[in-house]
Amino acid sequence: MPRAKRQAGLSLIELIVTIAILSIVIGFTSQAWSWWVNKTRHRVIVENYYSLFAFARWAAVSNNSLVTVCPLSHQKLCIDDWQKPVSVFLDANNDKAPDNGEILRQLESKLGSFTIKSRTSGRGYFQFTDQGVTHGAMGSLVLCPDNPSLGTMSYMPVNIAGRFRAEHDKDADGIIKLPWGGKVTC
Numbered sequence: 319m320p321r322a323k324r325q326a327g328l329s330l331i332e333l334i335v336t337i338a339i340l341s342i343v344i345g346f347t348s349q350a351w352s353w354w355v356n357k358t359r360h361r362v363i364v365e366n367y368y369s370l371f372a373f374a375r376w377a378a379v380s381n382n383s384l385v386t387v388c389p390l391s392h393q394k395l396c397i398d399d400w401q402k403p404v405s406v407f408l409d410a411n412n413d414k415a416p417d418n419g420e421i422l423r424q425l426e427s428k429l430g431s432f433t434i435k436s437r438t439s440g441r442g443y444f445q446f447t448d449q450g451v452t453h454g455a456m457g458s459l460v461l462c463p464d465n466p467s468l469g470t471m472s473y474m475p476v477n478i479a480g481r482f483r484a485e486h487d488k489d490a491d492g493i494i495k496l497p498w499g500g501k502v503t504c
């Protein structure tokens with residue numbers, strides 16, 4: 319008796335189950351991918367600012383001059399908009415504008431899903447003396463994720479000695495508790 323030949327392929331039920339499983343896996347994978355991309359972007363932003371402030375301190379000492387770090391307007395004056403590129407420049411006359419129009423280094427703002435806010439009492443700039451310490455008041459920056467579930471908030475102060483550091487929101491509650499009791503939020 320001839321054997322019945324079985325058709326190759328999937329039944330409709332098998333196909334629907336396979337598609338459902340794949341869409342669940344893809345959903346989890348895309349969330350994990352977004353989280354990983356934002357975590358990497360966050361780390362790069364903090365490292366870039368650390369390098370920029372270290373360079374500014376070094377430039378102040380090396381050039382034996384006042385150095386300013388700030389975003390610049392179209393007129394090449396400091397403004398308090400840290401979404402713009404941040405410039406480091408010699409500022410011997412303390413006018414918050416690059417001496418001879420020369421910018422020593424500039425950090426392009428590739429913040430992606432983050433924003434940066436300054437805590438400089440409205441000044442919007444940081445300055446270093448020829449000794450590498452801050453000139454005038456201290457200040458800080460706060461790195462805020464647009465979506466807190468996909469990113470970490472960071473507090474980046476520059477102390478009176480001119481040192482930059484970063485503290486991160488470890489418990490993801492949107493609040494960084496400072497050692498002296500202060501709180502930083504986005």
